[in-house]
Amino acid sequence: MTAEYERLQNNVWKSWGPYLSERQWGTVREDYSATGEAWDYFSHDQSHKRAYRWGEDGLLGISDTQQRLCFSLALWNGEDPVLKERLFGLTGSQGNHGEDVKEYYFYLDSTPTHSYMKALYKYPQAAYPYGDLVEENQRRDRTSLEYELLDTGVFDENRYFDVFIEYAKADPEDILIQVTVVNRGPELKTLTVLPTLWFRNTWSWEENAEKPILKLADTQPGFSTLEASHPNVGNRWLYCQSKSSAQSAPILFTENETNYQAVFGAANVTPYVKDAFHRYVIQGEVDAVNPGLTGTKAAAHYTLSVGPGESQVIWLRLSDQSQLADPFGESFSTALTARQQDADVFYQDVSPFPMEAEQRAVQRQAFAGLLWSKQYFGFDVNRWLKGDPTTPTPPESRRRNHQWTHLDAEDIISMPDKWEYPWFAAWDLAFHCIPIAMVDPEFAKYQLDIMTREWYMHPNGQIPAYEWAFGDVNPPVHAWATWRVYKIEQKVSGKCDRTFLERVFQKLLLNFTWWVNRKDAEGSNVFEGGFLGLDNIGVFDRSSALPTGGHLEQSDGTSWMAMYCLNMLTIALELAKENPVYEDMATKFFEHFLYIADAMNNIGQERSQLWDAEDGFFYDVLQFPNGARQRLKVRSMVGLIPLFAVTTLEPELLEQVPGFKERLEWFIENRADLKKNVACMETRGVGARRMLALCYATLGEVEPTDKLRCILTKLLDEKEFLSPYGIRALSRYHAENPYVFKSNGEEFRVNYEPAESSSGLFGGNSNWRGPIWFPVNYLLIESLQKFHHYLGEDFKIECPTGSGHWMNLWEVATEISQRLTRIFLPDEQGNRPVYGGGSFPFQQDPHWQDYILFHEYFHGDNGAGIGASHQTGWTGLVAKLIQQQSEYGI
Incomplete structure (x- = not known):
């Protein structure tokens, strides 16, 4: 039994994790407008100045499970107009293909208890081109490519910093933090690093709420100590290493309060507000920070001069232990190394089968993306609709999700992606749980269970779809995921958790009835x-x-x-073994x-x-x-x-x-x-x-009623559905034969579009008219394996259609699986299809080429990643496909 597996048996090891969103601004939760335009009401520009109501965001940060106390990085390259405290991207109305993050960051490693985590952010040394990205993408139409950060030239000549952050737990409440800054450029450059600790603002919305406090606890040669006191969390101490052994690290303090003067032209409740560090560092406003060295937001202040190719390291330690005499002694590096090694041993145990190094690297990063994409999700819809006691009553026009007033969430949930989709989506979640169950079955079961609990599931039996419209309808895959997680846990640990299976099954009976009553007119x-x-x-x-x-x-x-x-039949039969x-x-x-x-x-x-x-x-x-x-x-x-x-x-x-x-x-x-x-x-x-x-499929002579063979003939035709990289969502037949429907003088068309959508439906940022999607491909693979289980080795189909090459259905499933995983693996020229063609640094630069992005979907012809660039959620299914291939020696 590995050390990480033992930690998994004790849930206290998950009390801290990557539960901080990469974007809270522009979400429905923070939208208190009369029109329901979440992107416009709470913008990126305001995110530096306004306190959030329902959650927090930060750059590659962590928090406790209720997101009371948060930690993340803030950076300044000496050129930007604001600190880089959070990720930037285009809103739904700004992007020519919908909302889109415009940053380069990578989740590199994480154990399921987050005893070890590693991530990378690439920060340009030139001024971040906020205006250029918005203006150029607004200028382009839907037939044009998106204008990306690399296209702006800010990474030319490698003029950027690689900022790595690692978290390692000495114990569940003692977190070691290592920040490594590498100058990839040709010249000496200065970088300001502000490791920031703050409390989520929970006191501004309730009358007579008790307010937490941060204060300077101690200064010693070599480090400074911050003390955080919260009525629910208790006390924690952040030890901040100095860059000089003879000095203490300087600490800045302010309040996590809205700058009402800057945003609304109204008086501030305190002179020390949320954007104080921007004004202090960038504009030199010394009075912006609290000289009393207290507040609800604080940051250690480091100014690093980093030579070309040079690295500099900062150590911090967030602990429940006060007055550590030597927080950065030998035990720090020893514990950090031990947790790195624990992670290696754990993943070797998860995937003990022979595997190519590239396959193992892709799988490891897929797991990392899934685990980093856990997020605290707090949202009381009834309170959101009615407003808080200390705030004005919301307008009557604000009616989004008004039929979901029972939904009161405060959980750690697996998100599709913590920037573009920093809210749960029910059918995405079902697919996330498959690879998650390989490393943490308990968390996978918890995810499926909570969606059927009374504070999520509607009283009528509907499972909430996603934040923008809980009442929308997602495919009913919850029962499938429940069964698959049950079986994966049985295979991984030998445990048959019938209590979980029965509990979810009982609630799914309500959901099934809702489907029958509402959707069969x-x-x-x-x-x-x-x-x-x-x-x-x-x-x-x-x-x-x-x-x-x-x-x-x-x-x-x-x-x-x-x-x-x-x-549901399958689950019922399993339960019937013990209960008739x-x-x-x-x-x-x-x-x-x-x-x-x-x-x-x-x-x-x-x-x-x-x-x-x-x-x-x-x-x-x-x-x-x-x-x-x-x-x-x-x-x-x-x-x-x-x-x-x-x-x-x-x-x-x-x-x-x-x-x-x-x-x-x-x-x-x-x-x-x-x-x-x-x-x-x-x-x-x-x-x-x-x-x-x-x-229906025939075992013997082919019959005209054999629907399976008819469909498979099209499925496996490379002129139709079969791409070199999986199964397309729309047949390539429609590239030359678009479908046209006319009604009342209006024409409706479906064209084959292998990449971005030219349609404005759903904001124009999601496209099923040609690209390759992992979730439905994964279900196709499973289905073909089931057909093979019944039909056996003798049932064969031509694959690809017209090739003269005949395969049984297990071999067909394997072929599709290999085409999917091929998206992420280097080809004969060393290029990964996920990054498309051309001379991009992702294909050629040693500081880019081994970092994998798991996109929302993929180009139907060349396999390039499209859509949300960090939707490791359902695309994380690649970890399961790689596992199956290695397990069967493929």
């Missing part, structure tokens, strides 16, 4: 679904009313529900699946079917107000999602659940109409297994 087992997380996948904005009237019968919505049925009551639940979901499968394939002569026999593909069907129907013949992920609804039943399992087996056999004998062409319940596959699937 005609009771025909064909689902509309709406948005379903696939922003630009279809002809219309599926979150809005259709321009034609009527509604969509969604191939993907119906398929997600079929998959949901099978996931769950056999009835398993039967319920078995029957519901059959009805959905029948609806998908045999709606009736008077209706247009979702399945198009001529094309051999599933499509959405538009139902007009007069009852007429029309297939929307877009070859997209919508038609591939039916593959996700597949499971196999082991003969040994069926013997353990006789009640369910009896009901299954009754259906086989009595309901031929339901089982025909939708489920291989009667024909037994490899190992006498039974299979339930929307896409």
